[in-house]
Amino acid sequence: MTNPWLEIPLADYESHMSLPAIAQAEMLAVQFSDALRRFSPESVAVIGCAGGNGFDGIPPETKRVVGVDINPDYIASASFRYHGRIPGLEFHVADIGSGPLPFCPVDLIYAALVFEYVPLPAALGNLSRVCRPDGRLVTVLQHPSPHVHAVSPSPYTSVQALVPLMRLISPGELAGCAAASGFDLESEQALVLKSGKEFTVQVYRHAVG
Numbered sequence: 001m002t003n004p005w006l007e008i009p010l011a012d013y014e015s016h017m018s019l020p021a022i023a024q025a026e027m028l029a030v031q032f033s034d035a036l037r038r039f040s041p042e043s044v045a046v047i048g049c050a051g052g053n054g055f056d057g058i059p060p061e062t063k064r065v066v067g068v069d070i071n072p073d074y075i076a077s078a079s080f081r082y083h084g085r086i087p088g089l090e091f092h093v094a095d096i097g098s099g100p101l102p103f104c105p106v107d108l109i110y111a112a113l114v115f116e117y118v119p120l121p122a123a124l125g126n127l128s129r130v131c132r133p134d135g136r137l138v139t140v141l142q143h144p145s146p147h148v149h150a151v152s153p154s155p156y157t158s159v160q161a162l163v164p165l166m167r168l169i170s171p172g173e174l175a176g177c178a179a180a181s182g183f184d185l186e187s188e189q190a191l192v193l194k195s196g197k198e199f200t201v202q203v204y205r206h207a208v209g
């Protein structure tokens with residue numbers, strides 16, 4: 001089966017996430033910016049970077065920025081938007097759930113709303129190999145809820161193709177798998193959007209070299 005992420009036009013995805021009733025694009029960009037401010041990494045990788053949401057907020061002190069996504073069209077758009085505007089920028093089309101990732105280790109990995117679509121142990125093992133010792137992994141997870149749709153209804157119906165692939169996981173499940181790959185949970189914070197959707201932001205420290 002083709003991964004549905006390969007079939008969703010970036011314009012549909014970005015329009016869906018930016019709808020005022022959904023408002024997830026802004027939340028994800030704010031979390032990324034907060035992580036950059038908190039850890040001041042020299043190098044950062046954004047896993048599932050789509051079209052580069054939040055890249056506008058990367059400070060000039062960040063020397064190396066790696067964007068990774070499974071969808072080559074998303075990477076092409078992100079590259080078109082940001083090459084020449086952010087120093088030390090590299091993009092990779094890669095599936096974090098299969099095989100080693102093609103870039104050198106970084107100080108901070110930001111992985112927001114991507115673990116819902118991948119085999120956790122394989123993905124975390126691959127991320128462990130590209131995170132420096134004492135580096136951080138910052139994650140955003142969406143909570144399961146009986147009251148809100150996992151994928152919000154919107155005029156951008158192509159996004160509904162994600163429903164069969166999406167598996168909402170608990171912060172505890174992620175923490176257990178992350179620990180097995182050398183990521184120790186350092187802090188976590190709950191977020192609730194006006195839509196009623198709930199999220200958890202977790203920060204992990206990479207304890208192994």
Ligand SMILES: C[S@@+](CC[C@H](N)C(=O)[O-])C[C@H]1O[C@@H](n2cnc3c(N)ncnc32)[C@H](O)[C@@H]1O
Pocket residue numbers: 005017025028029047048049050051053054068069070071074094095096097112113114117118
């Ligand atoms: C919900 S979006 C993430 C949010 C995005 N960071 C933002 O701020 O809009 C999930 C992203 O992960 C990518 N993705 C899904 N599965 C992936 C995989 N196995 N490997 C790499 N990227 C993947 C999708 O193509 C999509 O761009």
